[in-house]
Amino acid sequence: MNEHTVKAFDADIGELRGLISQMGGLAEEQIGKAMLALQRGDRALATQVRAEDKAIDAIEAEVERLAVRIIALRAPLANDLREVVAALKIASVLERIGDYAKNIAKRVPLIDDTGDRIEPISVLPAMGRMASEMVHDALDAFAARDSDAAVRVCESDTALDDFYDSIFRTLVTFMVENPRTISQVAHLLFVAKNLERIGDHAGNVAEMVYFAATGTQIADRLPAKS
Amino acid sequence: MSNHPPKITATHVNVWYGAKKAIDDVSIDIDQDSVTALIGPSGCGKSTFLRTLNRMNDTVANARVQGDIRLDGEDIYSPDMDVVQLRARVGMVFQKPNPFPKSIYENVAYGPRIHGLASSRSELEGIVQTSLKRAGLWEEVKDRLSDSGTALSGGQQQRLCIARAIAVDPEVILMDEPCSALDPIATAKIEELIHALKGRYAIAIVTHNMQQAARVSQRTAFFHLGQLVEYGATTEIFTNPREERTRDYITGRYG
Amino acid sequence: MSNAAPFSTRRPTDWATPAMQSRVRRRYRAERRFRLLGLAAVTLSGAFLLFLLGSMLLRGAGGFLETRVAMPIDFARASLDVDPRRLQGRAADLALAGAGLEGAVDDAAVAAFGPDLGGRILSDGAWLRVREAIKDDPSVLSRRVVMSLPVASPIDVAAKGPGSVEAEAVVASLRSGDLLSTGLNREFLLSADSTDPTRAGIWGALKGSILTMLVTLLLAFPIGLLAALYLEEYAPKNRWTDLIEVSINNLAAVPSIIFGLLGLALFLGTFGLPRSAPLVGGLTLALLTMPVIVIASRNAIKAVPPSIRDAALGVGASPIQVVFHHVLPLALPGILTGTIIGMARALGETAPLLMIGMRAFIAAPPDGITDPATVLPVQVFLWSDEVGRGFVEKTSAAIVVLLVFLLAMNALAIHLRNRFETRW
Numbered sequence: 001m002n003e004h005t006v007k008a009f010d011a012d013i014g015e016l017r018g019l020i021s022q023m024g025g026l027a028e029e030q031i032g033k034a035m036l037a038l039q040r041g042d043r044a045l046a047t048q049v050r051a052e053d054k055a056i057d058a059i060e061a062e063v064e065r066l067a068v069r070i071i072a073l074r075a076p077l078a079n080d081l082r083e084v085v086a087a088l089k090i091a092s093v094l095e096r097i098g099d100y101a102k103n104i105a106k107r108v109p110l111i112d113d114t115g116d117r118i119e120p121i122s123v124l125p126a127m128g129r130m131a132s133e134m135v136h137d138a139l140d141a142f143a144a145r146d147s148d149a150a151v152r153v154c155e156s157d158t159a160l161d162d163f164y165d166s167i168f169r170t171l172v173t174f175m176v177e178n179p180r181t182i183s184q185v186a187h188l189l190f191v192a193k194n195l196e197r198i199g200d201h202a203g204n205v206a207e208m209v210y211f212a213a214t215g216t217q218i219a220d221r222l223p224a225k226s
Numbered sequence: 227m228s229n230h231p232p233k234i235t236a237t238h239v240n241v242w243y244g245a246k247k248a249i250d251d252v253s254i255d256i257d258q259d260s261v262t263a264l265i266g267p268s269g270c271g272k273s274t275f276l277r278t279l280n281r282m283n284d285t286v287a288n289a290r291v292q293g294d295i296r297l298d299g300e301d302i303y304s305p306d307m308d309v310v311q312l313r314a315r316v317g318m319v320f321q322k323p324n325p326f327p328k329s330i331y332e333n334v335a336y337g338p339r340i341h342g343l344a345s346s347r348s349e350l351e352g353i354v355q356t357s358l359k360r361a362g363l364w365e366e367v368k369d370r371l372s373d374s375g376t377a378l379s380g381g382q383q384q385r386l387c388i389a390r391a392i393a394v395d396p397e398v399i400l401m402d403e404p405c406s407a408l409d410p411i412a413t414a415k416i417e418e419l420i421h422a423l424k425g426r427y428a429i430a431i432v433t434h435n436m437q438q439a440a441r442v443s444q445r446t447a448f449f450h451l452g453q454l455v456e457y458g459a460t461t462e463i464f465t466n467p468r469e470e471r472t473r474d475y476i477t478g479r480y481g
Numbered sequence: 482m483s484n485a486a487p488f489s490t491r492r493p494t495d496w497a498t499p500a501m502q503s504r505v506r507r508r509y510r511a512e513r514r515f516r517l518l519g520l521a522a523v524t525l526s527g528a529f530l531l532f533l534l535g536s537m538l539l540r541g542a543g544g545f546l547e548t549r550v551a552m553p554i555d556f557a558r559a560s561l562d563v564d565p566r567r568l569q570g571r572a573a574d575l576a577l578a579g580a581g582l583e584g585a586v587d588d589a590a591v592a593a594f595g596p597d598l599g600g601r602i603l604s605d606g607a608w609l610r611v612r613e614a615i616k617d618d619p620s621v622l623s624r625r626v627v628m629s630l631p632v633a634s635p636i637d638v639a640a641k642g643p644g645s646v647e648a649e650a651v652v653a654s655l656r657s658g659d660l661l662s663t664g665l666n667r668e669f670l671l672s673a674d675s676t677d678p679t680r681a682g683i684w685g686a687l688k689g690s691i692l693t694m695l696v697t698l699l700l701a702f703p704i705g706l707l708a709a710l711y712l713e714e715y716a717p718k719n720r721w722t723d724l725i726e727v728s729i730n731n732l733a734a735v736p737s738i739i740f741g742l743l744g745l746a747l748f749l750g751t752f753g754l755p756r757s758a759p760l761v762g763g764l765t766l767a768l769l770t771m772p773v774i775v776i777a778s779r780n781a782i783k784a785v786p787p788s789i790r791d792a793a794l795g796v797g798a799s800p801i802q803v804v805f806h807h808v809l810p811l812a813l814p815g816i817l818t819g820t821i822i823g824m825a826r827a828l829g830e831t832a833p834l835l836m837i838g839m840r841a842f843i844a845a846p847p848d849g850i851t852d853p854a855t856v857l858p859v860q861v862f863l864w865s866d867e868v869g870r871g872f873v874e875k876t877s878a879a880i881v882v883l884l885v886f887l888l889a890m891n892a893l894a895i896h897l898r899n900r901f902e903t904r905w
Contacts, residue, residue: 003479005479075436076477077464077476077477
């Protein structure tokens with residue numbers, strides 16, 4: 001892509017993209033840490049995750065400020081306009097993803113209370129990795145303005161949904177068999193739901209990336225997505 | 227976009243200035259009920275193209291036009307076409323506001339008078355009043371119609387020029403960068419006026435201001451080096467242009 | 482692509498260094514010097530103009546005045562045989578001349594000043610004044626009256642300034658008798674040329690000039706204007722029009738005497754028009770003036786902004802409507818200025834008119850453009866050639882009249898120009 005005649009415009013766009021990448025990295029890290037805290041029952045780590053969410057919120061505010069400034073001062077058009085709009089929306093999506101990670105971390109002390117292990121907890125990190133990977137891929141697609149990669153992210157959301165369905169069944173079965181653990185497992189159910197939502201949001205990011213890169217909606221390209 | 231046939235059809239138009247080719251094989255339809263914006267870098271031929279549509283290029287020595295331009299299916303470059311009548315049907319507003327150094331009334335009345343559009347004084351006054359109203363200038367000048375048109379502000383002068391153009395009741399209005407010499411408020415007034423005139427007149431506007439093209443037009447044509455690079459719905463051109471040259475130009479990446 | 486050069490490598494300019502300061506001072510000095518030179522040029526040309534006007538007025542003033550001597554005439558004794566009824570209307574002149582009025586006046590002069598001085602003291606035209614007085618009041622014919630009559634040229638000259646020794650003595654004696662007086666020479670403004678300086682008038686030449694100018698204006702202005710309009714608005718730009726342009730520019734620079742020869746050969750030789758007539762003079766001067774008008778008009782037309790043309794064409798005006806409704810009114814002030822310059826040049830032109838015979842001695846003002854006539858500059862030329870000392874002041878007076886005419890013409894043109902300008 002050619003440079004803008006006005007160099008400061010390039011700098012602004014670059015800064016915006018940098019902020020999104022930074023935000024994405026943070027969100028990814030938060031998911032990983034939350035899952036680790038869950039797995040290990042590490043309350044300190046969980047507290048740290050809850051504290052660090054503020055950083056993501058701060059970056060989101062920064063993205064909003066910058067995007068508004070670019071729109072006001074540079075009057076972006078075509079792909080520039082789409083990119084700024086996408087960045088604005090991606091930032092709010094990433095903020096939501098951060099919130100989900102925080103939500104997972106919040107549940108760590110509630111689940112870890114009892115001495116006995118809850119078996120299905122061992123499959124959740126895999127789902128966490130999968131969701132985290134989707135976020136990662138979506139942001140890579142954003143960085144590379146790669147619409148094909150964005151399509152792949154959207155497609156992988158189906159796998160995550162299937163994963164969620166199977167975990168859901170497993171946890172329900174477990175609850176039926178071990179009525180004592182119902183409250184903790186219910187929390188796990190929410191964790192799984194959060195991870196599924198993170199995947200959906202990663203899909204949303206990918207849709208935005210696709211729109212920014214091509215100017216068309218991904219829905220036109222992915223027919224009959226359930 | 228429209229169910230009507232296009233008001234003006236230009237097919238394979240080439241224009242030379244002496245040996246220099248200014249327009250290279252341009253084909254455009256201009257719709258009756260929409261505003262068509264012509265954008266492009268300086269010297270890209272957009273103004274030249276605009277001026278071929280009412281044969282203003284005839285006045286330029288050694289300008290040569292080739293191709294087919296039809297107004298309602300009528301070849302405007304055919305020997306049977308009366309240029310004077312053509313220019314009455316296809317009015318023009320210029321870059322620099324250029325009112326005649328006469329009174330406001332005389333400016334507007336001039337066209338109808340030379341074309342004999344009014345049979346009486348009161349009818350002529352009626353035409354002047356309607357034209358000024360339609361150009362959104364009536365309220366500002368109704369008490370000083372005998373003042374000189376050149377004493378008005380730039381924006382008012384330009385609206386006076388628009389009133390002068392619509393006084394002869396044209397079918398098409400061509401505007402050649404009508405706001406380039408105006409301040410933002412005056413520009414906004416002209417843009418609002420273009421909105422109000424849309425539908426009644428087919429309008430083609432050349433502009434350097436892309437935001438303006440985006441604001442006032444329904445269809446946009448991007449010219450570059452005498453060629454028509456892209457022509458389509460304004461929303462498409464400004465959010466998702468198909469051609470890389472268009473995108474680079476409108477996003478400010480043009481070399 | 483970056484056009485911005487690095488700024489940091491250059492030291493900031495120090496405007497306070499002595500070299501810089503002296504450069505600034507030098508610049509201001511040059512500025513002042515230039516302004517003073519310009520002022521000096523304006524002052525010098527103003528001084529020349531003042532000197533010219535002053536000396537002409539000073540020397541010419543005498544030309545408008547005449548010296549009169551008081552002289553008693555006893556009509557009762559002169560026994561003029563005039564029928565009082567014939568003193569009405571046109572027949573009066575003839576009746577008085579037939580009755581020997583001229584001789585009676587001469588006799589009265591001899592009676593008053595003695596046989597020697599009495600024969601040469603009065604102007605040749607003095608008896609005509611007496612005639613006018615009688616016509617005004619026939620009752621004087623029965624009385625003895627004292628009349629102020631114009632003196633002969635040598636005495637007139639001596640009365641106004643240094644004259645011949647003899648005339649000076651006459652003036653001195655008349656002055657001591659308090660017989661001399663000075664009055665406005667109405668005849669100078671009302672009559673034509675004469676061999677007697679006291680009777681020579683400028684009106685013939687002035688009228689000749691007016692008629693000639695009229696012919697020139699009527700021919701040169703429309704033709705020059707049309708030519709300019711055609712060349713600017715219609716003519717294609719090619720080698721032929723370039724050639725025409727060059728020819729017109731050259732024509733404006735051709736010495737005027739050549740136009741005179743052309744007029745002589747063409748109008749007098751080929752067409753057989755009357756010699757010395759304002760018609761021929763006007764035609765010849767029109768040839769001379771036209772290129773000036775064409776050039777000035779073309780420039781004025783060129784100066785009309787193209788946006789006005791575009792505007793008119795844009796509402797569907799035809800080329801001729803564009804020209805007559807917009808271009809011409811806007812160019813008119815410039816065209817008028819060019820016309821004034823051309824006409825002023827024509828008014829002052831002498832040489833070509835000499836060639837077509839407008840230097841003849843014409844004692845009567847022309848009645849039409851085909852009558853023989855002369856014009857002001859030629860009259861100046863003719864009088865400056867005369868031997869009679871009385872003609873010196875007449876020459877200056879004629880120049881004053883010429884200048885006044887010129888100023889009047891310019892004033893009229895400026896007035897017209899302003900009127901056209903304020904119309905817009």
